[in-house]
Amino acid sequence: MDILYWTQQRFFLPGEKVHLYLIDPEASTLLKEIAELMMLAGHESNLSHAYGEIRNSTLMQCLCLFGVQIDLNSYNPRASPSESGFNMLLDLDGQKMEIWIQALRVIIGTVLPEERQACTQIFGSDSKVEEDCFARATTRFIQQLFAFGSLIANVKDEQYEKVPLLVQMLEEFLKLKPSIEALRYGDAKDAISQEADMLLEKLREEAVRLLLKFSEAQINHESYDNETIVLNGSVLSFPQYTMGVIKLLAGYSDTLNIILPVEVGGVGTVTTSPWKSYVLTLLTRLQLNIEEKSKSYKDECLRNVFLMNNAMYVLEKARSPDLKILLGDNWVTKQLVQVEQHATAYLRASWTEPLFQLKDKGISYTERSLILTKKFKNFNSIFGEISRVQTTWKVPNPQLRQHLRLVILQQVIPAYRAFVGRFG
Incomplete structure (x- = not known):
């Protein structure tokens, strides 16, 4: 044979x-x-x-x-x-x-x-x-x-x-x-x-x-308990890992809707598919993990940068075709609002004090010279400290980084020029 x-x-x-x-x-x-x-x-x-x-x-x-x-x-x-x-x-x-x-x-x-x-x-x-x-x-x-x-x-x-x-x-x-x-x-x-x-x-x-x-694992904080926070406020590895797994699974949504039990998610309406419910639950728990981890930052400004960066990262990955269709425009909009809220909180915490030094309300004529000199000195000192500390921080998303730069320029430069123009 x-x-x-x-x-x-x-x-x-x-x-x-x-x-x-x-x-x-x-x-x-x-x-x-x-x-x-x-x-x-x-x-x-x-x-x-x-x-x-x-x-x-x-x-x-x-x-x-x-x-x-x-x-x-x-x-x-x-x-x-x-x-x-x-x-x-x-x-x-x-x-x-x-x-x-x-x-x-x-x-x-x-x-x-x-x-x-x-x-x-x-x-x-x-x-x-x-x-x-x-x-x-x-x-x-x-x-x-x-x-x-x-x-x-x-x-x-x-x-x-x-x-x-x-x-x-x-x-x-x-x-x-x-x-x-x-x-x-x-x-x-x-x-x-x-x-x-x-x-x-x-x-x-x-x-x-x-x-x-x-x-x-998201509930039990197993995803990040051993992870040390980074000093520059950048995105940690556990959101990257979680979003990576979700993105890979998104291409198998039909099969996942078959094998996942209907009650597995716990988030969404009765008509929500098992896979969508699972993803929404996972993203909710991921957000809670990120917020819990942000408490490790003592600096309020850096904490808001960290929250902003991680929320932006999740939003960026969720904009892939499969996930965007699954999550819908409402979820994307809510996530974008969250990013903007963290950005606003960062700007307020960082720049309220130096901008306050550029106000001249309530200054009497007799004290004007001494107080103005002190205000210039305070502003320069605070601005120098912000520059020294925050130049080590990171905003990985280029669009978000450019947006923050423009907002800071629009707030600080005109106020400083106006103050110098009046009292320089």
Whole structure:
């Protein structure tokens, strides 16, 4: 049966070529003649067994090339990774998850249909033999692909950036599951369908678990307890991390609306979708976290700069197409008002005192020279201190930074010029 190993087909992955040996179309004719002779001689069982073993071994090469392989003899799909003896795979990372997704696409979209077609061409004269050969060749092959996906879902960690990949795995599998079932019949179809449903449920459970844990972490301040505030009032890492995860998940809103429980959010109206409710809740808790962290700043001016910067960062990321449509104009407007309120509070806290020195109301003529000299001196001292301290602060958003500069110039320069013009 060495003829079953003939020819090469190429499958492409990002950055490399994957080669898989399939049956040469020219060899199919010869194999068909051999198969028909064996069936006429009553050797259907031996034929199915030989074909299934050889083709399964060949197909397994595809999983080896992808790096998607485990020992099915010791694998228990219902056990945890440690109980199943897969401690070496507990460090599953995003790259392995992406590899599994790519393997799923190639195997379901190309490899299995090719194998199905080969079985039809070779054993088409007997549908029972055809189905038996295809089932023997592909069942363990598919089970190993499912087992690796199940192993990924079983790995319990708190790496929230894993959620988008889990959802992508779930989405791809939901999309391809009908294709898997369409290629199989009878008991073989039922068995694979049951395993597919089990994998889908594991992926869903793990994705929802991490989503809920991610939301709870915002309440428990786990997202920033170990983070030290920066002295320049810039954006901290936990808002960046949170918005990064939300932005990645936004592309899977349809799937998330299916897997998230309706009551998961707790924010919004009855008609709010589970995904929108979840995001609104997450953003509300994120804002509370930012406000809590701002209390670490003793300087009121710097505290308002910090609040302004972080609110602006959230607004900027929420303006991406998917999130803007989801959150709506009202939410964006409210967030913009919040940014403006923090900016106004900063300007008031920073510039009220120096501008007060440029007022001349209530100055008597006899005290005028002494008081004016003192006012100039006070203004210069306060202005110098503001310049010394605030030049180390940061406003990362260029539009917001330019807006603040213009407002300061419009308030301070005209007032100073007018004061100097009257008393200089």
